Amino acid sequence: MKKFINKVDDILTESLSGFALAHNDLVSLHLDPNFLTRKQLAQNKVAIISGGGSGHEPLHAGYIGYGMLDAACPGHVFSSPTPDQMLAAAEAVHTNKGILFIVKNYAGDVMNFEMAGEMLAVGHATVLTSDDCAVINSTYTTGRRGVAGTVIVEKCVGSLAETGASLQACKALGDKVNSRTASIGVALTSCTVPAAGRPTFDIGDNELEMGVGIHGEPGRRREAMREADAIVKDMIDAILADFTSRNLGPTKNSEVLLLVNGLGATPLMELYLIYNTAAKLLVDAGLNVTRSLVGNYTTAIDMAGASITACLLDDEIKQHWDSPVHTPALRWGC
Amino acid sequence: MKTTFILSSALAIHAAIVAHEADIESLDRAIGDGDHYINIKRASEVIAGMYNELVPLPPDEVLQKIGTKLLSSIGGASGVLFASFFMEMAKVAKINGTNNKLEIAAAFAAGVQAIVQRGKATVGEKTMLDVLIPVSTTFTLSAAAGKTTAEICQALKDAADIGLESTRAMIATKGRAVGLGERGIGHLDPGAKSCQVMIHAVCNLILKD
Numbered sequence: 108m109k110k111f112i113n114k115v116d117d118i119l120t121e122s123l124s125g126f127a128l129a130h131n132d133l134v135s136l137h138l139d140p141n142f143l144t145r146k147q148l149a150q151n152k153v154a155i156i157s158g159g160g161s162g163h164e165p166l167h168a169g170y171i172g173y174g175m176l177d178a179a180c181p182g183h184v185f186s187s188p189t190p191d192q193m194l195a196a197a198e199a200v201h202t203n204k205g206i207l208f209i210v211k212n213y214a215g216d217v218m219n220f221e222m223a224g225e226m227l228a229v230g231h232a233t234v235l236t237s238d239d240c241a242v243i244n245s246t247y248t249t250g251r252r253g254v255a256g257t258v259i260v261e262k263c264v265g266s267l268a269e270t271g272a273s274l275q276a277c278k279a280l281g282d283k284v285n286s287r288t289a290s291i292g293v294a295l296t297s298c299t300v301p302a303a304g305r306p307t308f309d310i311g312d313n314e315l316e317m318g319v320g321i322h323g324e325p326g327r328r329r330e331a332m333r334e335a336d337a338i339v340k341d342m343i344d345a346i347l348a349d350f351t352s353r354n355l356g357p358t359k360n361s362e363v364l365l366l367v368n369g370l371g372a373t374p375l376m377e378l379y380l381i382y383n384t385a386a387k388l389l390v391d392a393g394l395n396v397t398r399s400l401v402g403n404y405t406t407a408i409d410m411a412g413a414s415i416t417a418c419l420l421d422d423e424i425k426q427h428w429d430s431p432v433h434t435p436a437l438r439w440g441c
Numbered sequence: 442m443k444t445t446f447i448l449s450s451a452l453a454i455h456a457a458i459v460a461h462e463a464d465i466e467s468l469d470r471a472i473g474d475g476d477h478y479i480n481i482k483r484a485s486e487v488i489a490g491m492y493n494e495l496v497p498l499p500p501d502e503v504l505q506k507i508g509t510k511l512l513s514s515i516g517g518a519s520g521v522l523f524a525s526f527f528m529e530m531a532k533v534a535k536i537n538g539t540n541n542k543l544e545i546a547a548a549f550a551a552g553v554q555a556i557v558q559r560g561k562a563t564v565g566e567k568t569m570l571d572v573l574i575p576v577s578t579t580f581t582l583s584a585a586a587g588k589t590t591a592e593i594c595q596a597l598k599d600a601a602d603i604g605l606e607s608t609r610a611m612i613a614t615k616g617r618a619v620g621l622g623e624r625g626i627g628h629l630d631p632g633a634k635s636c637q638v639m640i641h642a643v644c645n646l647i648l649k650d
Contacts, residue, residue, distance in 0.1 A: 140513070160476075160517070183483075185476045186517035214616055215518035218559055222512070222521055242619060250619075300475045303466070307475035322474035325621050 108304045110409075115301050119161055123181060126168060130435040133172045140189065142196035143168045144178045153268045153277045154178070154200040157209040157261060158193060159216055160185040162300070162408045163321055166257065169436030175265035176209075176434070184300055184408070185322045187215035193223035197231075205230035205274035209261055209281060211253025212237040232274050234281030236260050238288040238416060240349035241318030241326045254321050255368040255405035255416045256288035259428070262437065266427035284424055289349040291342045292326070292370065292414035294319035298407045317341065321370070321407045321414075335377075339384040342415045347392055350419065357419055363389055364398035364428060366416040371406040373413050378402065385415050398428055404436065442539035447503050448492055450643045455485035457642035458635065465638070468631040472618040477519065477631045484515045484523060500539055504531035518616065519632065522556050522569070529555035542584040542593065546577075553577040560615065567613035567625065569632035572604040576640055594644035601640040608633045 112118060120138065127136035127143065134143050142158075157167040158180030167179040178196040182188035197206050206227070210220045212235045224231055238256030264281040272280075294316040297306035307323035310316060315338065318326025350357050357363070367382040369375070378401050386396045398420065405414070418424065431440030458465070458481055469477040488507055495503045508527030511520055530552035539545045553573045557563060564574050579600040583593045608630040616632065618625045 182516040183476075183480070185474055186480055186515075186520070189513050189516050189520060191513040213518075214560065215516065215521065218518060218521045219516065222525075222559075300479070302479045303475050307470055320474070322476075324474050324618070325472070325624060328624075 108299050108301070110299070110301060112301060115304075118301050119181065119183060122161075122164075123168070126435070133433070133435055134168065137195065137199070140180075140192040140195045142178055142180045142192050142199070143171055144196065144199050145171055145173075148200055149173075149177060149202070149269075151202050151204065152271055153204045153274050154197070154202060154206045155209065155261070155265050155268050155277070156180070156193065156196050156200065156206060157257075158182065158188045158196070158220075159211050159213075160187060160322070162298075163405050165403070165436035166405045167261070170258065170261050170265075170434045172432070172434035173441065174269055174430060174432035174434070175261055175437065184302065187213065187219045190219055190223035190226060193220060194226060197223070197227055197229060201229050204271075205232070207231070207264065207268070207274060207277050207281070208233040209257065209264065210235055211257055212250055213252060230274060232278040234260060234264065234278055234285065236285050238285060238290040239292070239320065240289045240345055241291050241320070252320055252324075254290045254292060255366055255414050256285065256290045256418065258400075258404050258437075259288055259364065259366065259416070259418050260284045262432060263424055263427035265432070266430040269430075280423070280427065284418065286353070287355060287419040287421075287424070288416060289346045290366075290414050290416040291317075291345045292319045292321065292412060293317050293338060293342060294323070294326075294370065294407075294410055294412035295332070296372065296411040298323045298371065298410035300408065316412075318345075319370075319407075319410075319412060321405060323407060323410060335380055336384050339381055339415070340388060343385055343388040343392075346415065346417050350417075355419055357392075357394055359393045360395045361393075362397045362420040362425065363394045364400070364418040364420055364424075365389060365396050366400045366404070366418070368405050368414045368416065369403040370410040370412040370414065371403065372409045372411040375402065378413055381413055381415065389417065398425070442500050442534075442545050444496060444498060444500050444503050447500060447507075448495060449646060451485070451488045451507075452492075453642040453646045454639045455489040457638050458482055458485045461634075461638045465631055465635050468629055468634055472613070472621055472625045472628045473616075473631050476517065477635065480515055480517050480519050481635045484511055484520065487511070487514050501531050501535035504528075504534055518560070519569075522560055525555040525559040526552035542590070546580040546584040550577045550581055562615040565611060566615040567608045567611040567618060567630045567633070568615050569630070569636045571608045571611070571630065572601050572633045572636040572640065575600045575604040591648060594648050598641055598644050601637040605629060605633045605637040
């Protein structure tokens, strides 16, 4: 393992401190329990709080700020944060309009947020994100994982919350965006959890993992490495099949937001190459790609690989995607 | 069950987890996401480090403090599940006491039931419960049958071994391994493995006395 580390146990605190220092116009960091809030706390709106294991930067702390999150709770690397972090964050940012937790659908995150909710005296609701179509949903599993589509949910819900909308309305929009979003990831290499010190899984130079999770969990299948167009076609096919299986159409000229997300060690040059193919394939399928985002938005530490996310837009989602946002990792319109 | 026994168990568990690092880690690398050993080791270290704080307290308060500490310092699924176990065990221990085998078995069963409820999982889903539920059932039945301490400990170790081995053929329907589907067949569940290691550690401690 070759990484920028002083002491393995200090990675998280030192990284969070650097993040807070670099963005001290936007965020404040609180340690023990660890959580981050906006520098200027918002008034009279639903407080939007997210959190999850660290190692997915800029998720979630990078999305704190106007038009997105009010607070984020970072856990240890790839491990859910704890209820006391969530309660402290809630205490710091809640106003009179309730709290909305945005939680990626992983057992640890779900259970810890659930426990925090049970201990919370303030009105609250939860949006569970589950956009990863690599895991087939069924009644006998914990279901689909939440991955890069979470960024779209956080952006849209954050925008609606700024208008003073109710907790119920914010939850409804979050659930809607999630229900119209599908993602799939592919890994070319493993990631290395710093405390483990070695790659999470073995993968040959001539192999890829299709459907990989953002913690390096194995996906649908191990495949031979191929040219990019063939890999991207399989990913887009999976997303379109998922939309069809969920009766979402899509109908001709449906508008789509296309997010090509790097998993940590794949350069932008390749992400744009993926975008080029993915956009063409969606157009070939009769869709209208009218919004796009390309970059590292939900990473898996140092994994080489990428995920593709498509969100079927409607007027409401478009309005909240386009609205001004000012966070460390996402900024436009203001 | 005395406070000193709980604390000796915590030290024995910590030592056993560290001794099984390679086993647990390789299982988690195969079907998990590589952080289970780190979390379990951190948890057992934190609890072992509370020795001086806990030693003057009665057993139910010790269990409660272990639970709240796990809840606030570990994270992940294992943190909240083990926290639920200890907090529920503490509740039952406080009401009914833990003065004999039946009462201890009842408190243990309540703790396992708290994991079932929090995790919404049961036997056969390739999780820690594939070890903990059979161990708990065996504990309750053998305590009710008036078995000796040595007999009970041996029965619990056997139940843990059989439960662990049963996860090998399972397709995971809970936890991080769900995405694997049939590819997980042939691998033991890392959470079940760490529980089996803990059950052995505590039983071996009792058998040694």
